[in-house]
Amino acid sequence: MLQAFLQQFIPAMEQVVTLCVPLGVLYAILQRLPQAVYRARFHTALKWGFWLSVLIVVARVGTRNAVSREVAEGGAIFLAMIAEAVLVVLLLRGTGQREGAPVSRALKISACAMGLLLFFYHGMEIWLIPVGSVIGAAGDYHSAALYAKLGGFACGALFAALSSYIAYRAASALQDRRLIVVFAVQAVAMLLQQAVFFIQVLMARQLLASAGLLAVMGPLIDHISMLIFVIFLALLFVPVALFSQKRPARPDGMNPAMYRKMLVSVLHKRRWGTAMLVFLVCMVAMSSFGKSYAYKKAELVPAVPVTAVDGSVDVPLSAVQDGHLHRFVYQASGGEMVRYIVILKGGSMYGVGLDACDICGPTGYYEKDGQVICRLCDVMMNKATIGMKGGCNPIPIEHEVADGKLKIPQAALEAKRDVFR
Numbered sequence: 040m041l042q043a044f045l046q047q048f049i050p051a052m053e054q055v056v057t058l059c060v061p062l063g064v065l066y067a068i069l070q071r072l073p074q075a076v077y078r079a080r081f082h083t084a085l086k087w088g089f090w091l092s093v094l095i096v097v098a099r100v101g102t103r104n105a106v107s108r109e110v111a112e113g114g115a116i117f118l119a120m121i122a123e124a125v126l127v128v129l130l131l132r133g134t135g136q137r138e139g140a141p142v143s144r145a146l147k148i149s150a151c152a153m154g155l156l157l158f159f160y161h162g163m164e165i166w167l168i169p170v171g172s173v174i175g176a177a178g179d180y181h182s183a184a185l186y187a188k189l190g191g192f193a194c195g196a197l198f199a200a201l202s203s204y205i206a207y208r209a210a211s212a213l214q215d216r217r218l219i220v221v222f223a224v225q226a227v228a229m230l231l232q233q234a235v236f237f238i239q240v241l242m243a244r245q246l247l248a249s250a251g252l253l254a255v256m257g258p259l260i261d262h263i264s265m266l267i268f269v270i271f272l273a274l275l276f277v278p279v280a281l282f283s284q285k286r287p288a289r290p291d292g293m294n295p296a297m298y299r300k301m302l303v304s305v306l307h308k309r310r311w312g313t314a315m316l317v318f319l320v321c322m323v324a325m326s327s328f329g330k331s332y333a334y335k336k337a338e339l340v341p342a343v344p345v346t347a348v349d350g351s352v353d354v355p356l357s358a359v360q361d362g363h364l365h366r367f368v369y370q371a372s373g374g375e376m377v378r379y380i381v382i383l384k385g386g387s388m389y390g391v392g393l394d395a396c397d398i399c400g401p402t403g404y405y406e407k408d409g410q411v412i413c414r415l416c417d418v419m420m421n422k423a424t425i426g427m428k429g430g431c432n433p434i435p436i437e438h439e440v441a442d443g444k445l446k447i448p449q450a451a452l453e454a455k456r457d458v459f460r
Contacts, residue, residue, distance in 0.1 A: 040183060040184070040187045041187075041332075042332065042333050042334075042335070043184050043187040043188050043191065044187045044188070044190060044191035044194075045191060045325075045329050045330075045332065045333035046188070046191065046333045046334065046417075047168055047169070047172060047187075047188045047189070047190075047191030047192040047195060048191035048192070048194055048195035048198075048325070048329075049195060049325055049326060049329055049330050049333060050164075050168055050195070051165065051168055051191070051192045051193075051194075051195030051196045051199065052195040052196070052198055052199040052322060052325060052326075053199075053267050053270075053326060054161050054164045054165045054168075054199075055161075055165060055195070055196050055199030055200055055203065056199040056202055056203060056270065056274075056322065057161060057229070057232075057267070057270050058157055058158065058161035058162070058165070059199065059200060059203030060202075060203050060206045060207075060225065060270075060274055061157070061222070061225040061226065061229060062085070062153075062154055062157060062158075063203050063204070063206055063207030063210065064206065064207065064210045064218070064221060064222045064225055064277070065081075065126075065150065065153065065154070065222060066078075066081065066207065067207055067210045067211045067213075067218060068130065068218055068219060068222060069081055069150065070211070071136070071215060071218075072135050072136060073135075073136075073137075073138050073139065073140065074135065074140075074142050076142055076147065077135070077142075077146070077147055077150060080147055080150075080151050081150055081151055081154055083151070084150075084151035084152070084154040084155040084158075085154045085155070085158055087155050087158075088154060088155040088156065088157065088158025088159045088162060089158055089162060091155070091158075091159045091162075092158060092159050092160075092161075092162025092163045092165075092166060093162070093166065095111055095159070095163055096163055096166040096167060096170060100170055100174070109240055109244075110240075111163070112160055112163065112164075112236075112240075113236075113237060113240035113241075113244075115156045115159050115160040116156075116160055116233045116236055116237050116240075117237055118152065118156050119152070119153060119156035119157055119160065119233065120230055120233050120234065120237070121152075122148075122149045122150075122152035122153040122156065123149075123153055123226045123229060123230060124226075124230065125145065125149040126146070126149040126150055126153055126226070127222070127223045127226045127227075129143065129145060129146045129149065130146075130219045130222065130223070131219060131223060134146050136215070165196070168192050169188075169189055169192045172185060172188040172189060172192070173185070173189075184408065198318075198321075199322075201318070202315075202318040202319075202322065205311055205314045205315050205318055206274060206277050206315055208308075208311040209277050209278060209281050209308075209311035209312045209314075209315045210222075210277055212281055212284075212305075212308035212309070212311060212312075213277075213280055213281060213284065214284060217280045217284060218280075220276075220280070221276050221277055221280050224273045224276045225273045225274075225276075227273070228269045228270050228272065228273035229270070229273075231266070231269055232266045232267075232269060232270065235259050235263060235266060236263070239263075264330075267326050268323070268326070271319060271322060271323055271326070274315075274319055275319060277312070277315055278312035278313070278315045278316050278319075281308070281309060281311070281312035282309065282312055286302065286305065287301060287302075287305065334417070339366065339394075339403045339405055339414065340366060340405075341366075342366040342367055342368035342376075342378050342394070343365070343366065343367050343368070344367075344368055344369075344370070345367045345368065345369050346369070346370075347369070347449035347452075350448065350449045350450070351446050351447070351448060351449060352367075352369055352446070352447045352448075352449055352452060353444040353445070353446050353447075354367060354381065354444060354445045355443065355444055355445075356440065356443050356444060356445060357443075359381045359382070359383060359389065359445065360383055361383070362382070362383045363382065363406060364380055364381075364382050364404065364405070364406040364411055365380065365381045365382065366378060366379075366380050366394060366403075367379055367380075367381065369449075369452045371452065371453050371456035372453060372456075373456055375456040375457075375459045375460055376459060377393070377452045377453075377455055377456050377458070377459050378393065378394035378395070378401070378403065378459065379391065379392065379393050379394055379433075379436055379447070379452070380392060380393075380394050380404060380411075380425075380433060381445060382411065382422065382425060384422050384423060384425065384426075385422075385423075387440065389426070389438075389440065389445060390422060390425030390426045390433075391425075391426050391435070391436060391438045391445065391447070392425060392426055392432065392433025392434055392435050392436055393433055393434040393436055393455055393458060394433065395433065395434055395458050395459070396413065396430075396431050396432060396433055396434060397434060398416070398430070398431050399413055399414075399415040399416055399431060400415075400458075401458055401459050402414045402415040404420070404433065410422075411425065413431045416431060418430075418431045420432060420433075434455070434458065436451055436452070436455065437451040438451075
């Protein structure tokens, strides 16, 4: 149950933090701009992003193929990258920051575009986490596993939201220039993460020649989940910038008591930086040690060796009638170890298939809490469909039940030996 909880807690935490921290830092900047129109438009953009993300998830779940998640997310990320780059340049140049400065249309549009597009992209990812859990329950909506997953999602999202609020309060205590530099660091971290994803989409759609990029992009794509630590590193700049900020000088004419009050206020604000460090350590631990435990692959139980007699590989039904997953292995003529699984589906019906699928290959299946699960992608199989072709189901194999035995033709296993090479 703890694994199921963490498998939802960690992605929810990472997605919400990646969304909310940079938007919180940006909002701290917008609060200091003399023109209130920036904040008003930014609020509207966030609302649009929120509802668009909900709409796109509903459309995707309801229609399956009407909305391409890859295209929608790729387009949003491309536009968000442009908005972020423009926004950083404008803020570093001081656009709209002087008292009495006119409203900058470019600053307003780029800030609103960033808020809308980030909420659209990450919102989609966030909503799909619990939706995927509910769909995966396959009608069993009152199981402890589903409750653990939904609880993990809720706790992860709340933890990340609290972390983001602390980051916002710590950022609000920074001096103007330091605040903008911190936002720039956040934007660069996001741009790196987004660029990897966008190039991956282009390569998958064959819009970008992958031959020359594969040497560079291959390792990045294989370890794309590690890019969250780039976001965490950028987040570290918030407390570091706050702690390194010099103590304010005593203004001319201010009496000592008022100055001491000012210093106490500064010390109180630094506590947000301390809290940010504590939460950051927790998030790093969750995304490293927690993730390692959450996605720890179950070891496959040893397969029982079987041999062919008169062209048939037979297993007594008495050995597979307990309703649990059983694994067998047959050594083919070329030396390949062809594994197959057997499970009683109900009555006299048996699910029989290779210990491999067309999508994940020969990684195998294991049993957990009475469910058959793919060892590579953690997809839970519907027992009723084992023995049928499609998805992550075990590759079907010819068999028959006769004379108290489950019989598989030797030729059928020999024909599948290439799967296990």
